[in-house]
Amino acid sequence: MSAATLLFYTVSCLFTGGLGVLFILFGARTLSFDKAEVFLTSASGIAVLFLSGACLTLLLGYFLFLIYRNRLATARFSQEGERGKIEISPYAVQEFISGILQEELGITRFRVRLQHKEDGIAIYVRIALSPLERVAEVGSRIQETLTRRVMERTGVEVREVSVLVGKIRPHAQKLQEKDEEGDESENEL
Numbered sequence: 001m002s003a004a005t006l007l008f009y010t011v012s013c014l015f016t017g018g019l020g021v022l023f024i025l026f027g028a029r030t031l032s033f034d035k036a037e038v039f040l041t042s043a044s045g046i047a048v049l050f051l052s053g054a055c056l057t058l059l060l061g062y063f064l065f066l067i068y069r070n071r072l073a074t075a076r077f078s079q080e081g082e083r084g085k086i087e088i089s090p091y092a093v094q095e096f097i098s099g100i101l102q103e104e105l106g107i108t109r110f111r112v113r114l115q116h117k118e119d120g121i122a123i124y125v126r127i128a129l130s131p132l133e134r135v136a137e138v139g140s141r142i143q144e145t146l147t148r149r150v151m152e153r154t155g156v157e158v159r160e161v162s163v164l165v166g167k168i169r170p171h172a173q174k175l176q177e178k179d180e181e182g183d184e185s186e187n188e189l
Helices: 003-027 033-040 043-074 090-104 135-154 171-181
Strands: 077-081 084-088 110-117 120-129 158-168
Touching: 003 043, 033 043, 084 090, 090 110, 090 120, 090 135, 120 135, 135 158
Parallel strands: 120 158
Antiparallel strands: 077 084, 110 120
16 A cells, blocks of 8 residues: 555545544534534634545545446456457456466466456466476466467457466475365465
């Protein structure tokens, strides 16, 4: 999380918490509207109103940004076919990529994230490897295979495939974790 985001979250929490406390104090009649009116007509009160309005406007902008980002993330990949539009959901593409990682590449622990790019898709894969596997070779193999197979099967242009090796676990640890997990799926989408 960036420093700006952390600052924004902190200010938002303090602001909404402060509003909540004020509403409770007004409801409990600890504060009166007459006293509030006197304060709000003063120079300090007007400054507080402008600051509150600015915070609420920023909060609105942030929520609109979240809505926009969510719409992009859930937007379908579409292309024109001979008889109309063909659409593929991001979830279907994600499942397809998961199948490739498991069945073709033999990777059992991973996360897949997709992002729309201009006329295509960016694929972000986070994996766990054993110490015997070569990171560069596995990463290149994932990039080449996903780029080729996703385009072949879905028609969606792959603009980027980023691979992050999040863990390199000893083989003994891998077997021990499997025994502890039982039948739970190791894939995280």
